[in-house]
Amino acid sequence: MPTLIPLDNFLGAAFIGIILSTMLYGVSCLQTWLYYTQYSKSDSLRLKLFVALVVILDTLHVALISTAYYHYTVTNYGDYGTLDTVTWSIAVQISFGGLVGLLVQLFFAMRIYVLGKRRLLIPGIIGFLGVVELGCSIAYTAAGYSDRYFSVSGKAGHANAYTSTALTANIVCDLLIAGCTVYYLREGRTAFYRTNKAVTLLMTYALSTCVLAMIFSFVCLITWVTLGEGLIYAVFYWILIRIYPCSFLSTLNSREAVRRAFQEDIPARELSSLETQVDSPDKDKDPPEAARTRPSSSRTFGPFTPNTPLPVYRLAEDGRNSGRIIASAANTAV
Template sequence: MSSITPNPELDVPADPSPSLDSTIGVFALGTFVSLCLYGFCIQQFYRHMRQPAADDWVIRSLAIGVMVLQTIHAIAPMHACYYYLVTNYDNFPSINVGIWSIDIIPTIAAMIVLTAEFFFARRVFLIGPWYKVVAVVAMLCLLTGSGLSIGLTARAYQIKDFATFGEKAKLTSFLSVGFDAIGDCLLAAAMITALRRSRASHSVSSILDVIVLYVVNTGLLSGILHAVTAILSIRYPGKLYWAALGLIVIRVYGITLFSVSAALSLNSRKLMLSRGIRVFNDEAFGRNIISRAHRLATVERWNVPHGREDDTPPVITVKVAAEIEVHGHGDSDLSKDYAHKGISRASP
């Protein structure tokens, strides 16, 4: 009785394909979570657009632009998942080959980051002189990260293999996400500092309010998630863990922008100009009242934290001088003038 000896060369594939779990599998999970958050973005954007168009046109334009980019960013991974899991479900080696819908994701993400973070940079810029430096440095970091993200798209069109692309572009991926994380954290730190110095930080009454105010509304959450994404990109360059988390991070940008603009800045805040102007005659006229009113209105419109001195309505000093016309020099001439005008002069 003869026995058949298995041939090891037939049992082990010559060109092993990548694992589904670490490539398209984790990318699909990130797509599912990001689509759930995309629905929340739509709800927040709907709340914003239902309000009267009395807010700053720049803020409204930013909201519309971010929503359009978020929609494109949601369609691209959906197409990629359909391509790999449906169209090529029986073509296992195609899992390791990139397509255009994955290649354009870094560029679309960079556009969303720049558009959304401009809103927060503008808020920080309006707080005060020292905060202007922080806003400029943060925007430079975000511009650098966006430029590197566009470079990733160009490299992805040249290198189609996921493993090869991950090894050759891991430094670029790390720097692009890392610069975005630095810019986010700088803006968040400036907003938290301003909140702590103003009365806005003491207006909350629960732990949930504190978390929403300091973590979500300041953009700190997106900065933390971007930092984790940068670590994953340098730790697992040949896998798509960082790409999956990146889909979720980009959705957090939209949620933060729409939450702050709709709920705080655009829908419920009242401008300083609507609070009225008080007039006194016992104080000296200070800074230009019109320019101050415009500045306070801008600060309120962009939901910028400010101290107690900015909470008081503008004050205009009006001084009234009474002038008495006297004809003559003597007391008798003054009496005749009163009598001529029909005014009785009271005795001292």
């Protein structure tokens, strides 16, 4: 027998959102365990504490949305009037979600700061947008406490203003993170295949995490504007909050794979091959004659000189620049 009031858009949507977000929380827990057991040996205590802070806040957010669902479905079972009230946990979880997002975005902003040769403009904009998002989240929490009812918040326009502003700032912030990371990483491309492979790997990680967050932010904004009467938007918002710790931890745990790809970039056999290519135009000449035909230079890069037939010295310079970029991206900046 159907209930008097359809609950699909409220409790049904909240149930789906909790199930999906807790599945991603399990992935974050696995990544946390891998980080502390395998990938944190060379990290500073500050970074380890930062990871712990993000994971703790993520755990508290899961506890808050679970507490809210228990309040509506168990503690007040059958009380339809309670469904319109804003319980403390459903209001506070917005602020915790905004704080988790801000911390992860500041981490990526610091990475862009290092990749961009310590230019402050773009990281400053990212940090500002993150603070705007957190401020709107806190304002939404305060408005929920003040209004006490979902219907009152909707009529007053508080929810629409704060949520729309926060999600828009979030979309722009993730777009800047993805675009600037890819731009700076593209500067690390060289003539070496494995270096380009490492750069491509980093670019793939950056795009997959930031673009996924942007997609869920955009869908959350659309569902909030068009279907704001229920909690359908919460399905995408709670998944979005889980994406940030997952992307943060996956970035840290993928550093070892990137380091291996880059450290194998210029092995001795590859340098020998390049040296052979440099010397190949003179292979038919006697060594003294070959030496006379090669212009001399005081600037050397290992076995290569700037005046060799192939611009290997440029490859060496590009390799060092690429090494700086990849090392900055592979090693955390926190």
